[in-house]
Amino acid sequence: EVGAPLSAWLHYHHEMAYVGTSARSIAFVAKETLPVPSDGSASRGATFVSDSASMTEELLTTELGRKLRDLGVCYHRNLTDRDAFLGREEIGVYNHWQKSFGTDDPQLAASKARDQRLAVDWGEDRLMKTRYYAPAFEYFEPLDRNVLYSSLADHGMWFDTWPLVQHLPYEERPLHMTFGDDSEISRDEREQWIDLYDRYGTPINWRQGDVSVICNFRFAHGRPGIHLDDGEARTLGVLLGENFDRRGARHDRW
Numbered sequence: 001e002v003g004a005p006l007s008a009w010l011h012y013h014h015e016m017a018y019v020g021t022s023a024r025s026i027a028f029v030a031k032e033t034l035p036v037p038s039d040g041s042a043s044r045g046a047t048f049v050s051d052s053a054s055m056t057e058e059l060l061t062t063e064l065g066r067k068l069r070d071l072g073v074c075y076h077r078n079l080t081d082r083d084a085f086l087g088r089e090e091i092g093v094y095n096h097w098q099k100s101f102g103t104d105d106p107q108l109a110a111s112k113a114r115d116q117r118l119a120v121d122w123g124e125d126r127l128m129k130t131r132y133y134a135p136a137f138e139y140f141e142p143l144d145r146n147v148l149y150s151s152l153a154d155h156g157m158w159f160d161t162w163p164l165v166q167h168l169p170y171e172e173r174p175l176h177m178t179f180g181d182d183s184e185i186s187r188d189e190r191e192q193w194i195d196l197y198d199r200y201g202t203p204i205n206w207r208q209g210d211v212s213v214i215c216n217f218r219f220a221h222g223r224p225g226i227h228l229d230d231g232e233a234r235t236l237g238v239l240l241g242e243n244f245d246r247r248g249a250r251h252d253r254w
Helices: 052-059 063-071 097-101 106-115 187-199
Strands: 010-013 021-023 025-032 047-051 073-079 119-122 128-134 137-140 145-148 175-179 201-204 211-215 219-223 235-240 243-245
Touching (some): 010 187, 047 052, 052 187, 052 219, 063 175, 097 106, 211 219
Antiparallel strands (some): 047 201, 047 219, 073 128, 073 175, 119 128
């Protein structure tokens, strides 16, 4: 995978749900893998996928599901300035805005962000602060129904196991997530959300050369943290599928 340390716990997520243009699918190829248990249980290097359709059905019976349906979500992202870290350790860094937007020009970076329907503000040391208000659900035509298209992977807890970030309080971490009215998602709500994704999850036990193409609507994906023993490696290649513009849920397809 790109960007995340192996030790980080990657919560279930739909790829690029935090911007206005997302991906219909995501593909993985296994270059280096870890041993697969003979009893068929999940390997230490497994990727997990969770059935978003089944998860949606159960979620909508809960107060949390109704709040997500009615309020949507907001993704808050703080992108650091590469030049502000010249000559010093990159503590608290997720991505520099120069890397995320492929430019050294702050005005062009802000323009590209607004093209993705992000609100942009600038903080101290050219910290780029963006917000994206989005529906929590997306209409999925092959099933003719709305499915959950948001997850807590963009909450500050994403960094609970990231070196150089995990020590920071949530409000100082590079990512945060709220309901669409800017109200906080409570601890109980976060646990309920995560438990539901886990309930419908299943592992992909990688063997070298395996390729998996995952529908980004139908399934969320993620993995636990991975710790390698001496001589071990675990490397996946990633390719995003066709882009689409997010439209949200249809009112008549719940």
